Amino acid sequence: MPMSPFLISLLAVIFSVCLFAIVKGGPAERRAGLIFAAGTLGVELIHSAVPRDLQGGLLLAMDGFVAGGFLLVALRYASAWLGAAMMLQGFQFSLHAYYFVTGAKRDNTYALLNNLDSGGVLLCMLIGSIIAWRKRGAGK
Incomplete structure (x- = not known):
C-alpha cells in the first residue's frame, strides 16, 4: 500500500528527532532515540x-x-524528560491494551490519542536532547 505524503512527513519528523537525539544528545537520549526509531520501524x-x-x-x-x-534507560540515567516519556509510553501501552482486550475497532479517537502520545514522547526526547547538547556546550 502506498504511503500518503502526510505519513511520510510524520515519519520524517520522527526519524529527524531520533537522529537529533542520537547525534546531539547524551547517552540516555542516544539510547532512547535508537529505541524509539526501532519501535517506529517495527x-x-x-x-x-x-x-x-x-x-x-x-x-x-x-x-x-x-x-x-525506556525503563532500562531510566534505571541507568534518571532524568525528568525520561520520566515524562515513560509516563506517556505507559499511556500508549494502556491505549493499545484497551483496544486489544475489548476488541474495539481502532477508530479516529484511537488514532488521535496514539498520535498525540507519540508526539509527546518525541517532544520529551527533543527537550532532553537539547538540554544535554547545551550542557555539553557549556562545559567546553
Whole structure:
C-alpha cells in the first residue's frame, strides 16, 4: 500500500528527532532515540505486512518493547524528560491494551490519542536532547 505524503512527513519528523537525539544528545537520549526509531520501524512493518485483524497484539508488544527499553534507560540515567516519556509510553501501552482486550475497532479517537502520545514522547526526547547538547556546550 502506498504511503500518503502526510505519513511520510510524520515519519520524517520522527526519524529527524531520533537522529537529533542520537547525534546531539547524551547517552540516555542516544539510547532512547535508537529505541524509539526501532519501535517506529517495527510499527510500520506491522502495519504494512500483517493483516489488520492480527495487528493489535503485535502493536501492544511493540509498545511493550519501547516502554521496557525506556525503563532500562531510566534505571541507568534518571532524568525528568525520561520520566515524562515513560509516563506517556505507559499511556500508549494502556491505549493499545484497551483496544486489544475489548476488541474495539481502532477508530479516529484511537488514532488521535496514539498520535498525540507519540508526539509527546518525541517532544520529551527533543527537550532532553537539547538540554544535554547545551550542557555539553557549556562545559567546553
